[in-house]
């Protein structure tokens with residue numbers, strides 16, 4: 001995975017790094033599924049219900065794929081899944097209760113953070129992990145589709161959009177950092 005194949009003292013090994021990638025991606029897709037479940041609980045019967053169900057269905061596939069990778073490659077899942085279970089759902093439900101635009105603003109913020117996260121991972125994966133890299137790139141394209149759906153559905157017109165998006169994005173980055181390790 002590293003360009004030279006050499007592991008220097010203090011480096012995490014390639015195997016440990018890939019394990020961290022799978023752990024955090026599994027956590028993130030778990031949280032994403034919970035966000036959309038929270039949004040659907042509030043907005044599922046409304047005019048945006050089908051759009052939300054479409055994104056939710058893709059998150060289910062992402063989560064299933066990383067769940068299989070966790071099992072197949074014997075990765076320890078993050079211990080924070082119970083937290084993401086509650087926090088993801090709460091984020092979805094609260095933003096949805098603020099209105100469809102706020103719900104879409106949440107999607108834009110989360111998916112921007114995930115796009116950056118997946119890009120950074122993909123850049124660190126070489127040919128020996130091309131299958132994982134392809135998976136990440138496929139999912140990244142779908143996360144960008146979700147972001148675009150949010151923008152098309154007036155995310156930026158949500159009250160306090162800039163502050164809300166910045167707070168949610170910062171929260172995602174913290175969640176990513178801790179889920180890699182814990």
Ligand SMILES: [Fe+2]
Pocket residue numbers: 029032058059062139143
């Ligand atoms: Fe996803």
Ligand SMILES: [Fe+2]
Pocket residue numbers: 032059111142143146
């Ligand atoms: Fe997504």
